[in-house]
């Protein structure tokens with residue numbers, strides 16, 4: 001290969017490398033996205049029957065999860081409700097509910113996934129939760 005051709009090939013490689021987004025950015029994005037994909041499946045299997053397709057719940061029977069103010073400032077309240085169950089009067093988005101939710105057995109990773117899905121769907125946006133974060137809240 002003559003020297004000019006080598007230079008051109010090198011230049012092309014550098015151009016390709018520069019045009020790629022930083023690896024850390026790609027990994028952060030796909031990590032939340034794949035967590036949400038798993039979480040969506042868990043939501044459909046375990047939660048949707050009561051909390052409805054878009055997390056809107058059902059008037060006076062099942063509280064909403066979409067933009068719920070019950071756990072928006074303290075996500076451990078959601079972790080607590082799901083892993084230990086919840087019973088009695090609660091107020092969610094200015095509506096009162098007197099219901100009962102049985103505990104649902106999920107691993108730390110599954111809980112992180114379903115909460116990542118819930119908090120980043122239906123107009124919501126939140127930072128990613130990891131299995132480690134959930135472990136600390138149990």
Ligand code: HEC
Nearest residue numbers: 046047050063064068070078086087088097098099100101
């Ligand atoms: C059999 C019906 C049912 C299922 C299935 C169910 N829930 Fe609930 N959930 C309820 C009821 C009823 C309440 C309200 C309990 C009360 O009034 O004290 C509730 C409350 C909650 C709350 C706190 C209130 C709020 O709206 O923010 C969260 C968080 C929650 N559920 C998450 C989930 C998640 C996540 C799943 C699936 C892993 C799930 N639930 C599955 C019936 C259900």
